[in-house]
Amino acid sequence: MPAKHRPMRLQLLAAVMLLTCLQASAEPPQPAPRRDGAHDFDFLIGDWKAHVKRLPERLVGSTHWIEYDGISRHKKLLDSNANFEEFSVENRTQGLHIKAQTLRLYNPDSHQWSIYLLDLDKGTLGTPPVVGDFTGQHGEFYDQEDYKGRAILVRYVWSDISPKSARMEQSFSPDGGKTWEVNWICELSR
Helix, strand or coil: CCHHHHHHHHHHHHHHHHHHHHHHHCCCCCCCCCCCCCCCCHHHCEEEEEEEEECCCCCCCCCCCEEEEEEEEEEECCCCCCEEEEEEEEECCCCEEEEEEEEEEEECCCCEEEEEEEECCCCEECCCCEEEEEECCEEEEEEEEEECCEEEEEEEEEEEEECCEEEEEEEEECCCCCCCEEEEEEEEEC
């Protein structure tokens, strides 16, 4: 290398070394704070018309759905982030009726919701809850349960959320989440 280019090369090398040292001493970037999802279910508060499609025979390849119509009422509990649902639908043709209650609790530490099914007639609280959160207008919630003697994953998906409509699907997976069978579709409207 000609002598006249050595000072420029040394200056460039010094600049690269300084930049490398500065980068090494800089603190790593902090992750963005987790989004507060405490109000994710506020859209549900109030009364809704409910249309349900239910697959009564699950995880056997059935395609026979039963449809129901009724109401779904949601209210906040004690002006908190928790809410409670009273749900009643029926299929008049077949004389079928479903009555259910749901308790949703928000955990500010984990930034996740736990959804519990209640059976007030039997005095039981369904455990484990499905647990998850929302990304924008899409919510996903999961748990693992025993269904007819086999371990399955359960998933709730909330979607199509607007002031006048929402959709919730329940799915089961017998293979660790590789495949999912939708077995409950609830479409809410006002």
